[in-house]
Amino acid sequence: MxxxxxxxxxxxxxxxxxxxxxxxxxxxxxxxxxxxxxxxxxxxxxxxxxxxLREPGLREIRRDGDLLVLGALVTMHQAAEDATVKAEAPAISESLWLAATQQLRHMATLGGNVLQRTRDPYFRDPSWQAVLTRNDPRDSGEPEGANRLGAVLGTTETFLASYPGDFAQSLAAFGATVEITGPDGARSLPFTDLHVLPADREAPDQVTRLAPGEIITAFRVDLSPATRRSTYIKVRDRSSYAFANASCAAGLAMEGETVADVRLGLGGVATVPWRATAAEEVLRGERPTDDAIKAAAEAAFADARTFHHNAFKVPLGQNTIRRALTVLRDMEG
Ligand SMILES: Cc1cc2nc3c(=O)[nH]c(=O)nc-3n(C[C@H](O)[C@H](O)[C@H](O)COP(=O)(O)OP(=O)(O)OC[C@H]3O[C@@H](n4cnc5c(N)ncnc54)[C@H](O)[C@@H]3O)c2cc1C
CATH class of the missing domain: 3.30.43.10 (Uridine Diphospho-n-acetylenolpyruvylglucosamine Reductase, domain 2)
Structure with a gap:
């Protein structure tokens, strides 16, 4: 070092x-x-x-009516265990429980969690800089190389490094807001605008829209029937201590027999935390039959681009969505 x-x-x-x-x-x-x-x-x-830092809000989980505010220095463990989070937005708690290890969750903060970088081997081993020519070696996987873990959504021809975190998928699904303080004052940003798609980056290393010195102070989540009836499904190579090959944060609100609201955030399959809005559109106002859920899952991957070793992520991602939505549909209440 x-x-x-x-x-x-x-x-x-x-x-x-x-x-x-x-x-x-x-x-x-x-x-x-x-x-x-x-x-x-x-x-x-x-x-x-x-x-x-002394600001108390940084370490607090606060509920204000239908608003849930999670301070950026709250640990993953603290948020995963919080009674309000568990009851009002179980997908958030589950996405944190299924991440990393107990020791890591006690150290790691929510702010740091959403800003973790890709686990792509080309990013984490700078010696690849010498051999890669077509990619930015710091943040991408070689299209014909070790790309099994690479993304299939939000990629370009040469950028396919997947976003690895779990918690971010529930923030994306629930339309959370990020609170930020920087040298020029405070501002907020929709969570799905925090990370920059590879195609939109002004510089290869521009992973987020944070300006120099900007510090995330909190995340705000609007609680609703869809956050209350929610879950996080994570599929990985081993059942613990591994990053997602595919994951889905899902929320569902019913009005009688039809879907009033549905929220889908996908992990392991995209270059940034991913809200599957096309899939949500397929289901909203419909009866959540097996066929409708299958159609929604297919819509989520309509624009997928696969590489040499990662085509399996399309059916895996679709099945993860189907499982999450089926669990929620069959839940009582
Ligand atoms: C072995 C291992 C397994 C893991 N498995 C998983 C997993 O399955 N799922 C998962 O989601 N994660 C996993 N992680 C990642 C882990 O969750 C993150 O390392 C952790 O959440 C980062 O939080 P931190 O507070 O330690 O951040 P730091 O390491 O301190 O910082 C991370 C980044 O965020 C920036 N930063 C931190 N806080 C702020 C802030 N408030 N404002 C602006 N910038 C900030 C830092 O500059 C840095 O760039 C794993 C990590 C390890 C080591």
Whole structure:
């Protein structure tokens, strides 16, 4: 690991100002940062540790009527275990429970979780920079190379590194908002605008729309019948301690026999946290029969682009959606 300056501010505005300086990076739980620094993928000159910031809202889970606010320094464990989260948005709790390990979940924060980078081997091993010519080696998988884990949605011909997180899929599904504070003040952003599709990136390394120094302070989720009747299904190579090959955060609200609201966020299959709006449209206002659910799952992957080793993700992703929606449809209430 390269040497760096370390700072642990207690005021949010100071942290934002320090983090905006060239070569600075924010550090929260450190469970991704430290790995990437050891691999020399990240080599910050300044590390700005935000875990001692005093603003109490950063560590709080708060319900205000039908609004759920999750502070960015809340740990994955804290949110997964929270009684309100479990009752009002079970998909959020489940997406966190099914991620990483107990030890990691106690260290890792929600803000850091959504900003984790791809697990693509070409990104995590900088020695590939020497051999790759067609891709940006830091954030993509080689189309004919080791692309089994690569995305099939939101790709370009050369960018297929998949977004690895779980929690983000429930935020995408539920139309969450991200609260941000930076050197120029506070603003908010729809969660699905936080990550930038590869085709829209102004620079190869522009993974999010955060400006230098901007710190995520909270996530806001509107609670509704669809968040209450929700689940997260994750399919992976082994049943624990592994990233998703395909996952689905789903929420369903019924009005009599028909679907009043349906929410679908997909993981493991896309380059960014993915809201499957085309699939939602297929089901809204319809009876959720097996055929209708199958049609919705197919619509979710209508634009899929597969590569040498990852075509399996299309049927796997479709089946994951079908399973999630079937579980919700057959639930009582
Ligand atoms: C072995 C292993 C298995 C894992 N399995 C899974 C899994 O199955 N599913 C899953 O979802 N995750 C998994 N993870 C990833 C883990 O969940 C993340 O490492 C963790 O959530 C990151 O949170 P952190 O607080 O440690 O972030 P850090 O490592 O501190 O930071 C991560 C990134 O976010 C930035 N950052 C952090 N907080 C903020 C903020 N508030 N505002 C702006 N920028 C910020 C940092 O600059 C850095 O770029 C796994 C990790 C490991 C090591």
């Amino acid at each position: 390269d040497p760096f300056f370390y700072e642990r501010p207690t005021e949010l505005t100071r942290a934002a100002a320090r983090a905006a300086e060239p070569g600075a990076m924010i550090y929260a739980g450190g469970t991704t940062m430290l790995d990437l620094m050891k691999h020399k993928v990240y080599a910050p000159e300044r590390v700005i540790d935000i875990t001692r």
